[in-house]
Structure formats: structure tokens, C-alpha cells
Amino acid sequence: MKRLVLLGGGHAHVYVLDALARQPLADTEVVLVSPSPRQIYSGMLPGWIAGHYPLDACAIALPPLAARAGATLRQTRATALDLAAREVLCADGARIGFDWLSIDTGPVTARHRIAGADAHALAVRPIESFVEGIERLFADIIHDPALTVAIVGGGAAGVELSFALRQRCPDARLSLIGSAALPLDGLPRRLQHRANTLLTERRITWHGGRRAQSVDATGVVLDNGSRVAARHVLQVTGAAAPRWPAAAGLACDDGGFIRVDASLRSTSHPVVFAAGDIACYSDPRPKSGVFAVRAGPPLAANLRAAIGGETLTPWRPQRRALYLISTGDRHALAAWGPLAWWGDWVWRWKDRIDWRFIARFSA
Numbered sequence: 610m611k612r613l614v615l616l617g618g619g620h621a622h623v624y625v626l627d628a629l630a631r632q633p634l635a636d637t638e639v640v641l642v643s644p645s646p647r648q649i650y651s652g653m654l655p656g657w658i659a660g661h662y663p664l665d666a667c668a669i670a671l672p673p674l675a676a677r678a679g680a681t682l683r684q685t686r687a688t689a690l691d692l693a694a695r696e697v698l699c700a701d702g703a704r705i706g707f708d709w710l711s712i713d714t715g716p717v718t719a720r721h722r723i724a725g726a727d728a729h730a731l732a733v734r735p736i737e738s739f740v741e742g743i744e745r746l747f748a749d750i751i752h753d754p755a756l757t758v759a760i761v762g763g764g765a766a767g768v769e770l771s772f773a774l775r776q777r778c779p780d781a782r783l784s785l786i787g788s789a790a791l792p793l794d795g796l797p798r799r800l801q802h803r804a805n806t807l808l809t810e811r812r813i814t815w816h817g818g819r820r821a822q823s824v825d826a827t828g829v830v831l832d833n834g835s836r837v838a839a840r841h842v843l844q845v846t847g848a849a850a851p852r853w854p855a856a857a858g859l860a861c862d863d864g865g866f867i868r869v870d871a872s873l874r875s876t877s878h879p880v881v882f883a884a885g886d887i888a889c890y891s892d893p894r895p896k897s898g899v900f901a902v903r904a905g906p907p908l909a910a911n912l913r914a915a916i917g918g919e920t921l922t923p924w925r926p927q928r929r930a931l932y933l934i935s936t937g938d939r940h941a942l943a944a945w946g947p948l949a950w951w952g953d954w955v956w957r958w959k960d961r962i963d964w965r966f967i968a969r970f971s972a
Contacts, residue, residue, distance in 0.1 A: 610636050610637065610638055611636060611637045611638070611708040611709065611916060612637070612638045612639075612640060612706060612707050612708050612709070613634065613637055613638070613639050613640070613707065613708070613709045613710075613711065613912065613916065614639075614640045614641075614642060614697055614705055614707040614709070614710050614711070615639065615640070615641045615642065615680070615711050615713070616642050616687055616697060616710060616711065616712045616713070616714055617642070617643060617687075617712060617713040617714030617715065617885075617887070618641060618643035618645070618647075618648045618669075618671050618713075619648065619713035619714065619715050619884075619885045619886075619887075619901060620648070620650075620713070620885060620901040620902045620904075620905065621713045621884035621885045621901055621902070621904045621905040621908050622641070622711065622713040622884075622885075622905075622908075623648055623669055623674060623905070623970045624902075624905025624906055624908070624909055625711065625905065625908055625909040625912065626641065626674050626675060626677070626678040626680060626970075627674070627678070627909075627969065627970055628906070628909035628910075628913075629678035629679065629680065629909075630674070630677035630678045630679075632913075633678075633679050634913060634916060637916055638681070639678060639679060639680035639681070640680060640681045640682075640683060640705060640707075641671065641675045641680045641681070641682045641683070642683045642685060642686075642687060642697060642699065642705065643671055643682065643683075643684060644684065644685060644686035644700070644735075644737075645671075645684070645737050646670065646671050646672055646682070646684055647668040647669060647670055647671055648668065648669040648671060649664075649667055649668045649736045649737070649740065650667050650668065650669065650963065650966060650967060651736065652933075652959075652962075652963050652966070653666070653667035653963045653967070654667060654736065654740075655769045655770060655772070655773040655935050655937070656773070656935060656960075656963070658743060658770065658773035658774060658776075658777055659772075659773040659776040659777055659935070659937045659938075660776065660777050661939070664740065666967070667967070668967075669967060669970045669971055670971065673971075674970055674971075683699070683703065683705065685699040685700050685701040685703060686699065686700040687699055687700075687714065687853065688700050688853060689853045689856065689857060690710075690853060690854070690857035690859070691704070691857070692857050692858055692859070692878055692881075694706070695707050695708065695710075695880070697710070707880075708880065708916075709880050709881075709882075709912065709915065709916055710880060710881045710882070711881075711882040711883070711884070711908065711912055712854070712867060712881065712882070712883040712884075712887055712888075713883070713884050713885045713887065713901075713908075714851070714885075714887050715734065715735070715885055715886050715887060715901075716734060716848035716849055716850055716851075716866075716886040716887060717732075717734050717735070717848070717849050717850070717851055718732035718733055718734045718844055718845075718846065718848070718849065719846055719847045719848065719849035720732055720844065720849075721849070722846065722847075723761065723821050723822070723823060723824055723844065723846070724822065724823035724824070725823045725824040725825050726824050726842075726844055728824075729824040729825055729826055729842060730761070730824045730842040730843065730844040731743075731746075731841065731842065731843050731844065732844045733762075733766060733770075733843070733844065733845045734848070742843075746758070746841050747777070747778075749840070749841070750778050750781060753840075754778070754779075754780040754781070755780050755781065755782055756778070756781050756782070756840055756841065757781070757782045757784075757828070757838050757839045757840050757841070758774060758778075758781055758782070758783050758784070758839055758840070758841045758842075758843065759783075759784045759785075759786060759828060759829050759837045759838075759839035759841070759842045759843070760774075760783070760784070760785045760786065760843045760845055761786045761821045761824075761829060761842065761843065761844050761845060761846055762786070762787065762844065762845035762846040763785060763786065763787015763788065763789060763792045763793070763794065763815075763817065764787070764792075764793065764794065764795075764845070765793060765796070765932055765934050766845045767785060767787065767792075767845040767846075768785070768792045768793055768804055768808075768934060769934050769935055769936075770843065770845055771783055771785045771808070771811075771813050772807070772811065772813075772935065772936040772937035772938075773935070773937045774937075775811045775812070775813060775937055776937030776938055777937075782814075783811075783812070783813045783814065784813070784814045784815075784816060784837050784839065785808065785813055785814070785815050785816065786816045786819055786820075786821055786829060786831065786837065787815070787816070787817055787818075787819070788818065788819065788820050789817060789818065790817045790818050791804075791805050791817060792804045792805055792808065792815060792817070793934070793942075793944075796932060796944045796949070797944055797947055797948065797949040799949050800942055800944050800949035800951070803942060803949070803951055804934075804942060807936055811937075816831065816837060819831045819832060819833060819835075820832040824842050824844075827839075827840075828842065829842055848886055849864065849865070850864055850865030850866045850867075850887065851865070851887075852865065854866075854867050854883075854887070858877070858878075859875055859877055859878060859881065860875060860876045860877035860878075861889065862889040864889075866886075866887060866888060866889035867881075867883040867887055867888050867889060868888075868889045868891075869882065869883050869884075869888050869889065869890060869891065870891050870923075871891050871892070871923035871924055871925070872907075872911045872921035872922065872923055872924065873888070873890075873904065873907060873908050873911055873924060874911070874915070874921065879915075882908060882911065882912060882915075884901065884904040884905070884908045885900075885901035885904060886901060888904075890926070892925070892926060900926055900930065902966070903926055903927065904924065904926070907922065907924035910922060911924075929945060929946045931943065931944075931945050932944040932945075933955065933958070933959040933962070935956060935959060936951075936956075939953060939956045939957075940952065940953050940955070940956050941955040941956035941958075941959050942955065943955045943958075943959075
């Protein structure tokens with residue numbers, strides 16, 4: 610009997626598990642390795658912070674999903690790979706052998722780019738640690754409603770987080786720091802201006818065109834020497850790869866992300882697949898949950914084909930992604946290529962999409 614190890618419970622792997630529940634693999638043992646028994650859906654996390662959803666509603670429980678797929682769940686974290694022996698080395702000391710390996714562990718936050726961030730900033734990844742840190746922030750808010758908070762990162766995730774915190778913490782003093790002149794760099798200009806206007810209306814101070822140089826116990830030092838005072842600093846900046854894929858000898862790009870071909874197969878080790886933000890696709894895409902979700906069906910199909918000795922099918926991801934960015938108050942912004950919209954109806958649209966995603970894997 611062959612063994613397929615699914616390393617990580619990310620957005621692509623929940624699709625693989627769902628596909629296995631619908632059509633099991635013959636003569637194949639499936640093992641899911643994940644440090645957490647749940648997969649928190651990043652698309653709903655700001656809604657939890659804003660107070661719209663309980664946290665459990667934003668999470669996919671992995672044990673029942675694995676059980677439906679006939680998979681064994683090993684709750685531990687991978688620390689290394691031994692590709693010659695075909696083993697995953699785990700934090701609990703286990704060495705899990707595999708015939709086929711699929712990696713969807715997600716990235717880490719690029720903490721090393723800001724001095725002092727390791728000690729004094731709360732990183733958005735891994736999400737479980739981020740959730741624990743946000744809960745500590747909420748506890749501090751009870752005693753000091755005017756608490757100072759700085760969010761480093763002016764992209765969609767940082768903007769959405771800022772609005773969610775304002776909704777939950779109406780008296781907190783919030784600052785958002787971004788390297789571009791306007792928030793939501795890369796999205797349509799009219800959407801950037803709309804976000805900037807909303808930040809002003811919500812009393813969120815925008816520090817545009819600035820980079821965080823260092824973080825300490827009292828706040829953030831910017832690249833112009835100015836300081837943003839903050840008791841809590843949240844780092845919502847670019848993704849970085851963990852070290853173990855490159856250290857194991859997998860072909861990786863300059864950032865350490867696993868190089869895969871159009872079938873999501875490693876370009877150096879044909880028994881290894883990767884998807885989600887940990888992967889460097891042959892047709893590059895931004896690090897986005899949208900593409901991680903869309904990689905699920907082709908990954909499931911190609912794992913089945915590879916194990917069965919059949920021809921793999923190339924995945925051609927969409928050129929554009931739909932961005933839906935909530936503003937904390939059941940209102941949202943949307944972008945598709947050069948097009949932009951906003952309104953309460955956009956939030957309802959996003960809410961339906963999010964609930965549908967959770968419901969599919971929680972039935």
C-alpha cells in the first residue's frame with residue numbers, strides 16, 4: 610500500500626480531503642500532518658475581529674474532514690524533510706514516511722525585514738498565534754479603551770485589519786503604515802482613494818510612503834526617523850518561505866518558495882507536490898488566498914493521476930483575482946482588474962461567498 614502525506618491543512622488541502630471523501634484512493638493510506646486541529650479561513654478572520662462572527666464559525670475542523678476522507682490526522686508541525694529516505698521530520702520527534710508528498714503549509718511573515726519585530730510585533734502568520742495575540746489585545750482594550758495600535762502593511766490585509774479593529778475598538782488610537790503613497794497599492798486608483806477617505810473618516814492615521822525600520826516596546830521607527838507610538842504593533846507585511854524546503858534540497862526560487870510546474874509538481878522531485886502560498890508557480894501569481902483556494906481542485910486531480918500512473922493535467926490559473934475587502938461595518942470594497950465597486954451589497958456578496966466556502970468543508 611502506498612502512502613500519501615498531506616503536509617499542512619491549508620486551503621488547497623481541504624479541497625484534496627473533500628475530493629478524497631467523495632472518491633477515495635485505492636490502495637493508498639493518507640496522512641494529514643497539521644499543527645492545529647482546525648484551518649482558520651483567512652477570508653473571515655477580519656469579520657471575527659470586527660465582531661460579526663464567532664471564531665469557530667471561521668474555522669474548518671480538520672478531524673471530521675480527515676475522517677470523511679479516510680485520512681489519519683497527525684497533529685504536529687513539520688521541521689524538516691529527508692527526501693532521500695522519503696520522510697517528514699516532525700516537531701514531536703516522529704518521522705513519517707511517504708511515497709507521495711503534497712505541501713500546503715502556507716508561508717510565514719517576513720519578520721526579519723524589520724529590526725525588533727520578532728520580539729515586539731505580532732505577525733499575521735501563523736494565524737493561530739495571531740489569533741492568540743489579538744485576544745490579548747482585546748483584553749488590554751478592556752482596561753485601556755484608548756490603547757495605541759500600529760498596523761504595519763498597507764495592502765489589502767493591513768487595510769482590512771485596520772477597519773476591523775476600529776469596528777471592535779471604537780476608542781483605540783490606530784495607525785496604519787504603508788510603503789506606497791496610498792493604501793491598497795496595486796489595486797484600482799479610485800479604490801485606493803476610497804480606502805484613504807474611509808481611513809480618515811474612521812480616525813485611522815495613514816502613514817503613507819513610509820517603511821517601518823524597527824519596532825520596540827513603545828512603537829515603530831519609520832525610515833524618515835519619525836516614531837509611531839504604539840503599545841501593540843501588528844505586522845501584516847509580505848510573505849516569506851520557511852527554511853526547511855530549500856534546506857531539504859527541493860528546487861526553490863530566491864525567496865525559498867517551492868518551484869512547481871504547471872501540474873503543481875516539484876520541478877526537482879517528482880513525488881512531491883506543492884500548492885498555496887508555499888509554492889512558486891510556473892505562471893507566477895501573487896501570494897493570495899484566492900489562488901490557494903483555486904489550486905485545490907487541480908492539486909486533487911493531479912495527485913490522484915500521479916498515484917495512479919496517469920497523465921497529469923496542467924493548471925492555468927486565472928489572470929485576475931477578485932478582491933473583496935471588508936471595512937469593518939458590513940460594508941466592503943471590491944476590485945476586479947481595473948474595475949472597482951463598494952457598498953453594503955459588496956459585503957453581503959463577500960459574506961455569502963465566505964459562508965459557502967466554510968459550509969462545503971464542514972458538512
